[in-house]
């Protein structure tokens with residue numbers, strides 16, 4: 643497979659001052675273009691304390707100027723790595739575009755996790771309880787037993803937020819917007835904080 647990227651370009655006069663607004667614009671473009679992928683699916687890369695990287699897809703559930711939030715199990719491999727080494731990278735593969743975000747992470751408040759958990763479908767709320775030890779070995783029988791027991795327990799009751807489940811927020815310290823172009827001469831624009839206490843960002847072009 644070798645696609646020729648001809649859909650667009652990223653010129654300096656199209657850049658918005660805020661990388662958050664730029665992200666928002668590209669996210670809405672991607673949603674409009676309705677690719678087969680979920681536009682909010684992103685690769686989350688983490689690194690263990692002994693410097694071994696790992697990556698997996700998670701869904702972006704909220705973003706604003708405070709950061710980019712996803713939800714997961716706090717016993718999982720990713721959460722262990724984020725606890726040991728609280729830095730992450732997010733990568734979005736969009737239509738002939740890529741966005742990279744890097745930054746420090748923090749757990750979101752219990753109130754925020756609770757508010758999000760309440761919006762999940764009942765089956766997904768139970769799913770969070772079923773997978774209490776996400777990333778640990780389990781048999782099919784144990785999984786099925788857990789599911790049957792928990793479905794019965796919460797048959798006609800609200801499902802509480804599991805203590806081992808919640809959100810992480812990636813607080814960006816760098817963004818990169820990549821627009822694929824013909825002949826592999828792509829546009830790459832990197833945003834970094836201005837370091838002048840104004841909460842503003844500057845950008846520079848990177849060689850493709």
Ligand SMILES: Cc1cc2nc3c(=O)[nH]c(=O)nc-3n(C[C@H](O)[C@H](O)[C@H](O)COP(=O)(O)O)c2cc1C
Nearest residue numbers: 683698699700701712713714715718719720721777
């Ligand atoms: C499209 C897609 C969306 C996913 N969304 C999430 C998510 O939001 N949270 C999550 O914990 N796992 C999600 N997963 C599963 C993860 O990729 C991964 O299998 C799981 O979180 C365990 O990862 P870990 O062992 O590295 O912690 C998703 C997988 C796919 C393919």
